[in-house]
Amino acid sequence: MRIWEDEDKFKEECGVFGIFAKEALDVSTLTYYGLYALQHRGQESAGIAVSDFSNIQCHKDMGLVANVFNEENLRAMTGSIAIGHVRYSTTGASNVTNAQPIIGRYKLGNIAVAHNGNLVNADVIRELLEDCGCIFQTSIDSEVILNLIARGAKRGMERAIVDAIQAVKGSYAIVLLTEDKLIGVRDPNGIRPLCIGRIDDSYIICSESCALDAVGAEFVRDVDPGEIVIIDKEGISSISFAERIRPETCAFEYIYFARPDSVIDGINVYTSRIEAGKQLFKESPVDADIVIGVPDSGMQAAMGYAKASGIPYDNGFIKNKYVARTFIAPSQELRERAVAVKLNPLKVNVEGKRVVLIDDSIVRGTTSRKLVDSLRRAGALEVHFRSASPVVKYPCYFGIDTPYRKELIGAQQDIENIREDIGADSLAYLSMEGLLAALGGKNKFCLGCFNGVYPVAAPMETPKEYLEK
Structure with missing residues (x-):
């Protein structure tokens, strides 16, 4: 688990x-x-x-x-x-x-x-x-x-x-x-x-x-x-x-998968995440006291949001770097008691403050709900959730282990219902236009998980003639 x-x-x-x-x-x-x-x-x-x-x-x-x-x-x-x-x-x-x-x-x-x-x-x-x-x-x-x-x-x-x-x-x-x-x-x-x-x-x-x-x-x-x-x-x-086909590199390479110190097809991953945060503020400003990012892939977008807004950026969560994938997951009883295993809110930074919480994406919404709840328990007055990617509505067929569409909260609910579900005071996603602007302004990416338009249809049939060569 x-x-x-x-x-x-x-x-x-x-x-x-x-x-x-x-x-x-x-x-x-x-x-x-x-x-x-x-x-x-x-x-x-x-x-x-x-x-x-x-x-x-x-x-x-x-x-x-x-x-x-x-x-x-x-x-x-x-x-x-x-x-x-x-x-x-x-x-x-x-x-x-x-x-x-x-x-x-x-x-x-x-x-x-x-x-x-x-x-x-x-x-x-x-x-x-x-x-x-x-x-x-x-x-x-x-x-x-x-x-x-x-x-x-x-x-x-x-x-x-x-x-x-x-x-x-x-x-x-x-x-x-x-x-x-x-x-x-x-x-x-x-x-x-x-x-x-x-x-x-x-x-x-x-x-x-x-x-x-x-x-x-x-x-x-x-x-x-x-x-x-x-x-x-x-x-x-x-x-x-x-x-020659129009390149359609997976946008999630820049949003989440790739290491920030990588450069893919001429685009610096770290810079693109900073720009996504700046675009996010332009589209969805909020009056707050502190901007924090979800470790690790939400951190750069949070820095960009803070730079664009002038709101101070600081650490909101402490990550236990020694917890591996093989760690014994908490029992249901311990989960209900809100045991923090990997991420623990830094109370001294969020208590009594209006917090902008930025993550790279929202997939099922379960983590987002727990993050918001943990910040409230740490004393945050308000929690404004911002996603540094558009709404994820569709699964991926190209090498990402994604849930079924029925498990994607963005495919099942509108933004206001998602906000209520995760318990945030406000919720906003980066637009498709904002994402493309962060990636250099050119539409040369696979955006299938956002708009359902894929570079290759699935499944594909293969002509039997090839195997008879």
Whole structure:
């Protein structure tokens, strides 16, 4: 069970990291540190696969990066190419069988894959592949990609990857490891982030630029939507496998998922959250004594709101940083007694004050209600709730573990009813226009969870002709 402060959030997807070393670099350890920087994207399992140009070794297990790996198992994986993965399960059960990277053996050698995202037509392709005799070891959609590539390997690795990727629909940021290549792939809409970095003549492909900073790498560029990047001993090359489509990066990468110190598609995550807070004040001002943010992803928007309003910003909650996802959740009796496990209001800052409380989003509303109640018990005179994202009305099909629409409070109630439900004195959301302004003023994002308009329809049918090639 998860602590209540976590149960009302969209859950992270996954993080991927890959490195091709031309010089003498410890690729397994560098991948470890890269994954450590991406830990926020998934905490259920972690894994690393390493190639020495003839064999691929892999170690993976359930748990956090620091628990899965140690000096001994990292030293055992030697080579010049590595990929790694941290997982939050959005498809398939949460068990070690479904942990990534996944390794497959095909006619020309071995291949490993690590995938962030979700394929909306994976079930259709899996069924067709099974009808053709393929055997699946896992229940995740990443293995579908692996089998499609292996099936077409006789046409050459690059051609096999292009054919496989053109058969799948959905979101994906993928790193692939063959015995002599590191390959990165980003879906045609660019829904999930993927970027390229370098250390001298060695290249890195990973989910967020914060992982490049963690290993001392220089940011080169983002992988373009619909691009396959191939890195080998000859250097780096690229294939565009899709027609130029308007990019639609997931807006929630900026609102909640990504680390504030990352830059995604030219937009600084920290700055975008500050701007969201400023826009929120422009749209929904309130007379108050203090602005506070919900740790951690509501903090930057709260700072922006405070800057724009002139209302002092301060800490409103103290977070217990030692509580992990495996912490024993309180019993119902203890929950009813309002036991504060992860967040505790800082009474000295909120008592006797009119408080503006800012969070990145409201999903089910259960956390918002408890936060407001805890501030009132700490002596807050008024609590004005502000959401740094528009109203969440629709689920996501592209690699985020979202609740059903019936569980989304924004889909079931109007704003006044939500305000009454969470017990706030006032409630306001950032508008869609305000969000886009915070993200640079261009409409190049997936906003499906707000407006129900998705870049790819779900589910998708896959033509059987592809599998008969």
